[in-house]
Amino acid sequence: MHLYSVAENGALRKITRLPFTENSVYIVDDFKNLYLWFGKRASEKKRDLSEKQIKKLNEKKDSPANVHIISQGKEFGAFLAMMGILRKGVKDRASIERRTELEIEYEDTMELIDLGLEPDLEGEITINAHELSQEKKKYDDLCKELARAQLRILKGKTNISAAEINKKAKEIHKSSSTYEELCWLIAELNLLLKKESFK
Numbered sequence: 001m002h003l004y005s006v007a008e009n010g011a012l013r014k015i016t017r018l019p020f021t022e023n024s025v026y027i028v029d030d031f032k033n034l035y036l037w038f039g040k041r042a043s044e045k046k047r048d049l050s051e052k053q054i055k056k057l058n059e060k061k062d063s064p065a066n067v068h069i070i071s072q073g074k075e076f077g078a079f080l081a082m083m084g085i086l087r088k089g090v091k092d093r094a095s096i097e098r099r100t101e102l103e104i105e106y107e108d109t110m111e112l113i114d115l116g117l118e119p120d121l122e123g124e125i126t127i128n129a130h131e132l133s134q135e136k137k138k139y140d141d142l143c144k145e146l147a148r149a150q151l152r153i154l155k156g157k158t159n160i161s162a163a164e165i166n167k168k169a170k171e172i173h174k175s176s177s178t179y180e181e182l183c184w185l186i187a188e189l190n191l192l193l194k195k196e197s198f199k
Contacts, residue, residue, distance in 0.1 A: 002029040003086065010049030017089025022072065025050045027057065028079070028086065034058055034065045035079050040072045077175040081185050084150040085192075121191070128187035133180060142182040143169040149189035 004012045006025040018026050018037070025042045027050065028035040036054050038047055051069075058064055070079055109126045137145075147168035151160045177185070 001031075003027075004029070004053075006046055006050040006053060008043065008046055010046070010053060012053055018086040020072065020083075020087065027054055028082075029057060029065070030082075032065055033078070034067045035070060036067065037070045037075075037079075038072060078177055078181065080175050081146065081150075081172055081177055081181075084153045085189070088153055125184065125187045125191055128191060129180070129183040132187055133183045139179060139182070140169070140173065142179070142186065143172045146172055146182055146186050146189070149186055149193065152193060153189060 003015050003018060004027040005015050005018075006012060006027065012027070015026075018024075018028070020026075020037070020039070022039040022041040023043075024037075024039045025046050026035075026037045028037070034054050034057060036050055038050075054067060058067060068077070068079065070076070075083060109123045112123065132142075144165055147165045148160065151164055151168060172182075
């Protein structure tokens with residue numbers, strides 16, 4: 001996953017976290033998708049130049065990515081689910097590339113392990129996401145589980161109320177996330193929490 005901020009002159013700067021300030025414009029490249037986020041007070045010039053930059057980034061890809069333009073306060077779908085991660089930032093060594101497919105490729109991962117290869121971070125997430133998917137939990141329960149993980153990242157060791165979890169779960173439920181994607185995101189966040197990979 002690559003994160004960029006867009007300067008007033010349109011220049012891109014690689015960054016490691018998104019503070020989501022009102023004057024900012026960010027580009028998030030998760031390889032399958034390109035997200036262009038506009039702060040409420042971002043200038044028209046910066047908005048126009050950022051759209052040109054995201055077009056250039058997409059033209060360089062082997063397979064064009066889906067482009068999503070998002071305004072502050074109106075976040076949706078998978079981007080909404082990732083916001084907790086993007087705010088905190090992930091260390092370079094633990095940076096995670098979102099999957100290019102929605103399907104959890106468990107069998108491919110196990111084949112590599114059977115060949116004697118230790119699973120990398122993506123492999124660990126794949127295994128954990130597969131195990132979670134096999135539990136056949138209800139979609140609503142997965143939304144709550146993801147909400148709990150996001151709030152743990154945002155609030156640390158502070159107590160999290162049931163009301164907070166339910167509110168965040170409703171936001172996730174409104175997103176376009178598939179069952180498999182929820183499993184992947186939950187496994188991803190739980191592993192990051194376990195490894196304490198956040199700055």
